[in-house]
Amino acid sequence: MNLPQQLEPVDPLGLDLPSLVAAFGEHFGKGEYHALPFFRSLHRTGASDPRNLPEYARDPNLAEAVAARFPVRLPPICGRFGDGSTYKFLLRLRDGLESESVVIAMKSHKSLCVSSQVGCKMGCAFCETARLGHLRDLDAGEIVAQVLVARHVLGEPVENVVFMGMGEPMDNLDQVLRAVRILNEPRGLGIPLPSITISTVGHVDGIRRLARLAALPPPEGFPRLRLAVSLNAPNDPLRSELMPVNRRWNLARLREALLEYPLSRPGDALFLEYVLLEGVNDSRDHAIEIVELLQGIRACVNLIPFNPGPDSPYRRPPEARAREFLQWLLDAGQRCRLRGTKGLDAMAACGQLGNPDRKRPRRR
Ligand code: SAH
Numbered sequence: 001m002n003l004p005q006q007l008e009p010v011d012p013l014g015l016d017l018p019s020l021v022a023a024f025g026e027h028f029g030k031g032e033y034h035a036l037p038f039f040r041s042l043h044r045t046g047a048s049d050p051r052n053l054p055e056y057a058r059d060p061n062l063a064e065a066v067a068a069r070f071p072v073r074l075p076p077i078c079g080r081f082g083d084g085s086t087y088k089f090l091l092r093l094r095d096g097l098e099s100e101s102v103v104i105a106m107k108s109h110k111s112l113c114v115s116s117q118v119g120c121k122m123g124c125a126f127c128e129t130a131r132l133g134h135l136r137d138l139d140a141g142e143i144v145a146q147v148l149v150a151r152h153v154l155g156e157p158v159e160n161v162v163f164m165g166m167g168e169p170m171d172n173l174d175q176v177l178r179a180v181r182i183l184n185e186p187r188g189l190g191i192p193l194p195s196i197t198i199s200t201v202g203h204v205d206g207i208r209r210l211a212r213l214a215a216l217p218p219p220e221g222f223p224r225l226r227l228a229v230s231l232n233a234p235n236d237p238l239r240s241e242l243m244p245v246n247r248r249w250n251l252a253r254l255r256e257a258l259l260e261y262p263l264s265r266p267g268d269a270l271f272l273e274y275v276l277l278e279g280v281n282d283s284r285d286h287a288i289e290i291v292e293l294l295q296g297i298r299a300c301v302n303l304i305p306f307n308p309g310p311d312s313p314y315r316r317p318p319e320a321r322a323r324e325f326l327q328w329l330l331d332a333g334q335r336c337r338l339r340g341t342k343g344l345d346a347m348a349a350c351g352q353l354g355n356p357d358r359k360r361p362r363r364r
Helices: 017-028 032-045 060-069 140-153 169-184 204-214 236-242 251-259 284-293 319-331
Strands: 077-081 087-092 098-105 110-113 117-119 134-137 158-163 196-200 226-230 270-276 299-305 336-338
Touching: 017 032, 017 060, 032 060, 087 140, 098 140, 110 140, 134 169, 140 158, 140 169, 158 169, 169 196, 169 204, 196 204, 196 270, 204 226, 204 251, 270 319, 284 319, 299 319, 319 336
Parallel strands: 110 158, 158 196, 196 226, 226 270, 270 299, 299 336
Antiparallel strands: 077 087, 087 098, 098 110, 117 134
C-alpha cells in the first residue's frame, strides 16, 4: 500500500459517511471496512483514534496515516452561561471566533439550539444577533461539533436539534444540509429528520430549495425534515419594519412558498414562530390577521414572548396578554402553542445570542 506522506489534515467532523469512504478509497486504497468504525466511534463517543480500533490492529501504518489526515479535535468550550438545566455554551473556533449553542431542557430529553453562522446579516429589529452583523458562516464540521460537544463532553441527552441559534440557515444552506446529513446518519448519531428543525427568517428561495429536497427520498432528499418560519408580524408594513427580509420576499410570496411545501404525513405541520412584542404585534387584530394569512396552510404557530436584551427598545407583553393572544388564535381554529421562556437569565433565550462585547476574536 502507498501511504501518502504530505496530505493536508482535514476535519473529519464535516464529512458525511459516503464522503469519508470515498476519501479512504482515494488516499489509502481502503473502503468502508476501515472508514465506518472510524466514523462510528467519532459520532457515538466524540473521539476516534484509529490506533485503538480493532479493524486497524493489523495495519498500524494505516492507523497513523488516518490519524494524521483526519485529526479529531472537538472545539474547546470557552464559556457557559446559566447553571440550570437550560444553558448556553460557547465554542472557540479555529480562527478565535465563538459559536453559541443552547441546551434546552424538555420534559424527557433535551433539545439543542445550534448556530449556523457567527452573527447574521438579516437585521431583524428585535434580535440581539443582528447587532453583531454577519461575521462568517460556520462549516458543517463546526455545526456538527456543537451537537457532539453537547452529547459527549457535556453528557446531555440531546434528541432534537433546532437551527434557531445565531444565523440564518438558508444563507448557509449547503453547510447546514451537510451537517443535517451527518447528524442523521444511522451509523453515527442517527438523529431522525423529523427531530431536526431548520428555522428561517422567511428566505423564500431557501424554502423552495428545501421543499424540493423534502419531496425526494434519501440519499439526495430530506423527507420530513422540519421547517420553521419566523413570522413575527401578520402584515407587510409591520413585517417590513421588524424584518428587512420582508422587503425582498413579502408575505404573499412567503405564503405561496409555504402552500407548496410538502408535508408527507397527516400529522406533520410547518411551524410559524411569532415573537410577541408588547404594543407592537400583540393585539386581537393581529391574531385575526395571522389566522387569515395562514388559511389553507397546515401550520402550528409557536408564540414566543419577547426576550429583552440589555438595551432593547421592545418589551415583553404581560403573561396574561400572551395567554389571551394564544386563546384568540385557538378560538379561531388555529393550531398554536405558547412557548415558555427558558434561559432568560443566561442571555440564552431566543434572540439573545451574540453579545456584542464578544464580537471580536481575542488576541491569541
Ligand atoms: N434566522 C433564523 C433562526 C434564528 S432566530 C430565523 O429567523 O428563524 C430564532 C427565533 O428567535 C426566530 O423565530 C426569531 O424570531 C426569534 N427571536 C429573535 N429575537 C428574539 C427575542 N429577542 N426574543 C424572542 N425571540 C426572538
